[in-house]
Amino acid sequence: xxxxxxxxPTLSVQEGDNSIIxxxxxxxxxxxxxxxxxxxxxxxxxxxxxxxxxxKRQGQRVTVLLNKTVKHLSLQIAATQPGDSAVYFCAENxxxxxxxxxxxxxxxxxxxxx
Amino acid sequence: DxxxxxxxxxxxxxxxxxxxxxxxxxxxxxxxxWYKQDSKKFLKIMFSYNNKELIxxxxxxxxxxxxxxxKAHLNLHINSLELGDSAVYFCASSxxxxTEQYFGPGTRLTVT
Numbered sequence: 001x002x003x004x005x006x007x008x009p010t011l012s013v014q015e016g017d018n019s020i021i022x023x024x025x026x027x028x029x030x031x032x033x034x035x036x037x038x039x040x041x042x043x044x045x046x047x048x049x050x051x052x053x054x055x056k057r058q059g060q061r062v063t064v065l066l067n068k069t070v071k072h073l074s075l076q077i078a079a080t081q082p083g084d085s086a087v088y089f090c091a092e093n094x095x096x097x098x099x100x101x102x103x104x105x106x107x108x109x110x111x112x113x114x
Numbered sequence: 115d116x117x118x119x120x121x122x123x124x125x126x127x128x129x130x131x132x133x134x135x136x137x138x139x140x141x142x143x144x145x146x147x148w149y150k151q152d153s154k155k156f157l158k159i160m161f162s163y164n165n166k167e168l169i170x171x172x173x174x175x176x177x178x179x180x181x182x183x184x185k186a187h188l189n190l191h192i193n194s195l196e197l198g199d200s201a202v203y204f205c206a207s208s209x210x211x212x213t214e215q216y217f218g219p220g221t222r223l224t225v226t
Binding site for chain 1: 118145147154155156157158159162164169170204206208210211212213214215216217218219220
């Protein structure tokens with residue numbers, strides 16, 4: 001499959017478990033953060049976003065937590081399903097003159113076992 | 115009802131050739147982007163256009179030239195293709211700068 005030869009962080013969970021994917025970002029000026037899901041052979045798909053004036057945001061089965069003190073972002077997926085298996089990317093937008101320029105993290109491979 | 119579409123899906127060509135990838139979005143967004151994803155899945159922005167105006171131009175060889183005939187289209191032309199250009203190229207669009215971006219399905223370019 002496409003993951004052969006990749007050296008991304010991996011997370012393996014059982015169906016029904018909760019998953020937590022972590023991301024460290026680099027720019028303390030970043031004011032907007034997004035999580036994307038990328039399935040094999042497809043483009044990144046928007047999951048959830050958060051602005052720097054918040055520390056938590058919830059969506060359907062997903063929660064994003066932002067800790068600006070340590071520049072850390074996490075994505076929590078509740079009741080993980082096999083269809084959640086994908087590569088997950090965090091991205092940061094530094095704002096200002098680079099407004100709209102997303103810098104992506106390296107990605108985490110999530111594998112959900114039935 | 116495709117939101118962001120790209121053509122072709124696959125492109126195999128020889129070194130030295132010139133090729134183009136087309137992108138169209140029907141979301142009414144003002145801003146469009148080109149990204150390159152390498153074999154290690156690393157995604158990096160190349161260009162961004164807002165209302166047909168170039169606003170982001172990363173350190174990309176000038177063999178790569180984006181063209182935006184209107185705000186719904188952003189095409190990527192690549193001259194004198196090199197082996198290192200092999201990658202998956204993604205087009206994306208967003209309602210404005212600093213908002214969520216929606217990606218196309220990607221074009222896998224293989225240079226032989």
